[in-house]
Amino acid sequence: MLSGLVLSLTLTYPATIVPRNGSSRRIANGGRRKEILVLDAAAATLPRKSGSVDRLVRLAETDMAGVNRLITERMQSDVPIIPALAEHLIAAGGKRLRPLLTVAAARLAGSDNDHCLKLAAAVEFIHTATLLHDDVVDGSALRRGKVAAHLIWGGAQSVLVGDFLFARAFELMVETNSMKALEILARASRVIAEGEVMQLMRSHDLNLSQALYLEIIQAKTAELFAAASEAGAVSAGVDVAKTDALKAYGLQLGLAFQLVDDALDYGGATETLGKNAGDDFREGKATLPLLLAIARSGPREAEFWERAVGRREQTEADFRRARELIIGTGALDATLDLATDYADKAKAALAIFPADEWREALEDLADFAVSRRA
Amino acid sequence: MLSGLVLSLTLTYPATIVPRNGSSRRIANGGRRKEILVLDAAAATLPRKSGSVDRLVRLAETDMAGVNRLITERMQSDVPIIPALAEHLIAAGGKRLRPLLTVAAARLAGSDNDHCLKLAAAVEFIHTATLLHDDVVDGSALRRGKVAAHLIWGGAQSVLVGDFLFARAFELMVETNSMKALEILARASRVIAEGEVMQLMRSHDLNLSQALYLEIIQAKTAELFAAASEAGAVSAGVDVAKTDALKAYGLQLGLAFQLVDDALDYGGATETLGKNAGDDFREGKATLPLLLAIARSGPREAEFWERAVGRREQTEADFRRARELIIGTGALDATLDLATDYADKAKAALAIFPADEWREALEDLADFAVSRRA
Numbered sequence A, B: 001m002l003s004g005l006v007l008s009l010t011l012t013y014p015a016t017i018v019p020r021n022g023s024s025r026r027i028a029n030g031g032r033r034k035e036i037l038v039l040d041a042a043a044a045t046l047p048r049k050s051g052s053v054d055r056l057v058r059l060a061e062t063d064m065a066g067v068n069r070l071i072t073e074r075m076q077s078d079v080p081i082i083p084a085l086a087e088h089l090i091a092a093g094g095k096r097l098r099p100l101l102t103v104a105a106a107r108l109a110g111s112d113n114d115h116c117l118k119l120a121a122a123v124e125f126i127h128t129a130t131l132l133h134d135d136v137v138d139g140s141a142l143r144r145g146k147v148a149a150h151l152i153w154g155g156a157q158s159v160l161v162g163d164f165l166f167a168r169a170f171e172l173m174v175e176t177n178s179m180k181a182l183e184i185l186a187r188a189s190r191v192i193a194e195g196e197v198m199q200l201m202r203s204h205d206l207n208l209s210q211a212l213y214l215e216i217i218q219a220k221t222a223e224l225f226a227a228a229s230e231a232g233a234v235s236a237g238v239d240v241a242k243t244d245a246l247k248a249y250g251l252q253l254g255l256a257f258q259l260v261d262d263a264l265d266y267g268g269a270t271e272t273l274g275k276n277a278g279d280d281f282r283e284g285k286a287t288l289p290l291l292l293a294i295a296r297s298g299p300r301e302a303e304f305w306e307r308a309v310g311r312r313e314q315t316e317a318d319f320r321r322a323r324e325l326i327i328g329t330g331a332l333d334a335t336l337d338l339a340t341d342y343a344d345k346a347k348a349a350l351a352i353f354p355a356d357e358w359r360e361a362l363e364d365l366a367d368f369a370v371s372r373r374a
Helices: A002-011 A054-059 A061-074 A081-090 A097-108 A115-138 A149-153 A155-176 A179-202 A210-235 A240-264 A279-283 A288-296 A299-310 A318-328 A331-352 A357-371 B002-011 B054-059 B061-074 B081-090 B097-108 B115-138 B149-153 B155-176 B179-202 B210-235 B240-264 B279-283 B288-296 B299-310 B318-328 B331-352 B357-371
Strands: A026-029 A032-035 B026-029 B032-035
Touching: A054 A061, A054 A097, A054 A357, A061 A097, A061 A115, A061 A155, A081 A115, A081 A149, A081 A155, A081 B179, A097 A115, A097 A210, A097 A240, A097 A357, A115 A149, A115 A155, A115 A179, A115 A210, A115 B155, A149 A155, A155 A179, A155 B115, A155 B155, A155 B179, A179 A210, A179 B081, A179 B155, A210 A240, A210 A288, A240 A288, A240 A331, A240 A357, A279 A318, A288 A299, A288 A318, A288 A331, A299 A318, A318 A331, A331 A357, B054 B061, B054 B097, B054 B357, B061 B097, B061 B115, B061 B155, B081 B115, B081 B149, B081 B155, B097 B115, B097 B210, B097 B240, B097 B357, B115 B149, B115 B155, B115 B179, B115 B210, B149 B155, B155 B179, B179 B210, B210 B240, B210 B288, B240 B288, B240 B331, B240 B357, B279 B318, B288 B299, B288 B318, B288 B331, B299 B318, B318 B331, B331 B357
Parallel strands: none
Antiparallel strands: A026 A032, B026 B032
16 A cells, blocks of 8 residues: 555655656665655745635634534543543644544535544544554653653553544444445554554664655655545545545645654744754654755765764754754755645645635645644 | 443342342442442352363364464555564464454354454454553563563554554454444444553552452453454344344353453462463452452451552562462352353353354353363
8 A cells, every 4th residue: 555655656756856867776665666766956945835724723613613522522431541641632732633634625525414523533533542652652751732641641551542542533433334434544544553663663764765754754644634634525425536636635735744844843944943843853863854964965964964863972052053954955945845845736636626715725724734833 | 331331240240249248338430339249258169161162263263264364464564563573473372262253153143254254353453452552551571472572672663563453453344344343343442442541550459349350351351252252243144132142152251261361370270370370469460369368368468468469579488378368268269150150151142042063162162261271
């Protein structure tokens, strides 16, 4: 499944990705062979439209109130620690982007029933379960600006409450009686787990190919965006072409989102630092801005990268130097260009729908994915 | 859901459970109130028939070969560490009791198609996922006689591969196109997670009521036995009465199994020790043999229990003393009597079916649940 999607990425890579010198090396990966993509500085930075999630939030207000009621209702359990732990994370908010996508896709596709609300709540539960497990796996201290749940209740409880939410998600899906939606979200859940394992094994590998980086962010992030949209479309009973269009929108949006997340860790487009900036660098995490900067740095910097990222022997000044190199080599702009390209593709996928307020709100969301500063 | 089942346990408790002095205290538990059941020494030990799993294994041989093929096939992934880790646990064997139940229930109920094979593989995946997560949660060193997976690949990988298998289970269920089977197994997965959380919070609580102990083993063990049988029945398209009978069989069998597991940790009926005997005692785990022995011990032993189990300050000789008390107070026999009673109830539930070879094999399995020595 993964290979098919990676292939399509390879075939449709954006204008900013060009094979260097027209040459291509080949690597073995899980028994398959893939092109290594090499990003070079684009001739010019792509224009980025400023977007907003506000219009979508307003349009989906009633639906999302229903989704939030379902979330609160279905995270209850006779075992009191379960809702307490789940609530800690869920009430901390986050943008609820994934359930928003499900609702918006369903409404854009003409749904006039409320099945999408249950699917949206299921999507948020799957996402919450993966966050709980992620934070245990990474030993993260913070999540959504609060102390991570595993530091309060313990890793064991976080793992088990994640399992609870995952199972609850499937109970909710069963209630919608849509086997297709179950298929989509079961598959996405499996691909996310594969992506997390890949990330765990390769995230500190500075020789990570850019193709594999894209494969990882697709699996761990974009697949759930795609599944969230597709499940919404399915709940509306719309035709295959429109369902595929909404799935493609979600996938490209998810890729754009993750790329921008990775760019924001180095200050993003604004070149002003958010409060969590530098986390990826301190962890030596192989994200695209870093991989590109390393590839574009001269031999003089090789030793710096090897020490500060490879061996993670860092001084106070290292993050600033890394950031200068990431900006100076054009790595940050190239990352954001790639994100912009994906966001544009996401918007283009919506052309099959009439230009109503839902479509415009989703277009706005795609622009927001790239223009946001946090 | 849990409360309803606990209630039915309360109403149908076996002959060996008698309220002491006819009195009953009431405790608050998650906002509900329940009777505390107090087990006393039975007038005489119930007769225990020797059983075997061999007949069932032989009958189900072809089906289980198909299940094993599916298991091997569906634990594959493009991410190589996933099948390696899963295989470590799955190839270590275990009795494959749960998938056996699914297949046997389907065949007893007259199924002539192979949907039960996919459901059986899904059941084994759910079980494997919970074992992987359990071992991380408990920090267990051994599983099925091998080094636990998390000690080889790390806790993070075990958590994520558990997630992978859980999602794969749902993908398999979707393929059978049975919404009812999905409902049953999604619910069971959720109840297991609740049971694990309860166990984690209360497993060292020597004031654990016997009712809550039964609630925990029902949730963490018996529910999956029940769901495995019920899903098999559903795949055969049999009527509600027969489906309920097979569900009841699985539930009672699961309770018997867990009770005997807990008894075997103190030597079981044979009073000869298996190789893992004493693990529960060393961990201070509040299982029924221990809870009963503590309740039946005199004031002279109170200090021993408090030190060795409550504070877990143990000497070499403590396990032997605990075992003597557990046997001497009749706690071990009472536990096995309760298991025998559940096994008898399991067999009785099958009376709705004609006495063919599948029914006899399942009756044999119920006897085996109690008579086994490991």
